């Protein structure tokens with residue numbers, strides 16, 4: 001059975017949902033504002049004869065008419081980065097500021113890390129972590145190509161992330177710190193929402209995998225909350241529709257850590273649905289409705305889930 005059938009009761013238009021999941025994904029690039037401006041990048045694409053359309057919700061995200069994201073000189077110069085449109089949402093929810101200390105728990109290959117660095121104006125400390133050493137080299141390569149200089153790369157299991165490398169703040173070590181201002185958990189998941197790019201995910205899908213990856217997601221999100229300062233922000237995102245990996249993870253962490261789910265400003269032009277509060281006999285904390293779900297037919301993107309949490313103590 002197609003695992004996406006599970007989600008038919010959650011979507012407003014079943015036919016449009018399944019039809020969109022079958023279509024290939026548009027090719028999209030994000031303008032890297034560390035190296036250029038949106039205007040200059042657009043001019044460069046015009047000069048190269050690359051046809052594109054600006055998305056109506058984000059000036060720096062351009063839809064290309066064919067799939068040549070990596071074959072033009074603005075891309076080679078690091079002015080552009082190929083990034084799925086919907087995957088720009090977590091950094092927008094995180095709202096990183098220049099000068100802050102930010103941890104990207106599951107960073108490789110770095111689409112969101114480099115977007116966060118650009119939003120920080122490449123100022124402050126951005127820790128990009130991943131437990132997969134091979135994928136970290138892709139993160140380093142992307143950071144270098146895009147001109148990111150405020151990135152520290154770590155290779156830890158985020159569930160047990162140690163703050164020891166950053167030290168304890170003393171008058172002699174003013175740059176040391178033991179908490180972050182903001183943390184992104186772009187969690188490993190069953191990736192159902194990427195089926196337009198990689199239809200194999202649906203053939204490989206098993207309920208066992210959903211349950212096992214949910215255990216990892218819970219551990220990473222708990223650690224993220226623990227190392228964020230009071231009043232700080234944690235964003236949790238996945239590219240899956242499964243409530244077991246989305247709202248259920250929030251519900252689990254809300255019961256165990258001092259934090260709450262908060263609203264965030266999704267651009268009006270970008271259609272989203274609220275988080276679900278009931279699924280297959282389970283009920284979740286009502287505040288998980290503040291999370292945003294994205295189904296492929298809503299904006300012609302992949303599927304996605306993004307929630308913003310505020311840490312209390």
Ligand SMILES: C[S@@+](CC[C@H](N)C(=O)[O-])C[C@H]1O[C@@H](n2cnc3c(N)ncnc32)[C@H](O)[C@@H]1O
Pocket residue numbers: 087105106107108109110111112113129130131132135156157158159186187188189216220
């Ligand atoms: C969805 S991908 C991240 C994509 C990345 N944020 C981006 O935008 O390019 C999830 C990542 O989590 C990493 N991962 C899986 N388990 C982890 C763990 N326990 N600790 C840290 N990273 C983990 C995987 O290696 C993978 O790179």
